[in-house]
Amino acid sequence: MNILIDDVEEHIANYLKSLGQVVRVQIVQIIGGREACVCHLEAILRIRQARISQHLIALRKAGIVKTRREGRHIFYKLENPKILELID
Numbered sequence: 001m002n003i004l005i006d007d008v009e010e011h012i013a014n015y016l017k018s019l020g021q022v023v024r025v026q027i028v029q030i031i032g033g034r035e036a037c038v039c040h041l042e043a044i045l046r047i048r049q050a051r052i053s054q055h056l057i058a059l060r061k062a063g064i065v066k067t068r069r070e071g072r073h074i075f076y077k078l079e080n081p082k083i084l085e086l087i088d
Helices: 003-018 022-033 038-045 049-061 083-087
Strands: 065-070 073-078
Touching (some): 022 073, 038 049, 049 073
16 A cells, blocks of 8 residues: 555544544534634533643644634634534
């Protein structure tokens, strides 16, 4: 098999694996409509900030979300909004 194709397939598998938890899918759905900081996500999801931050780190490492800093706050938004089509 072609090494390049294997790399693409591995990338796709890792990308989907990153969405393999309900909270991560919820985060993607929330920030799909607008960017949000952890405090916004905490209020909507009603889970601890530390847990949300861990999920955001995983989503960022997977290239699913990106960040923007504004003062003390870091805002998260989707790297590629088309991921919502995948979830739908």
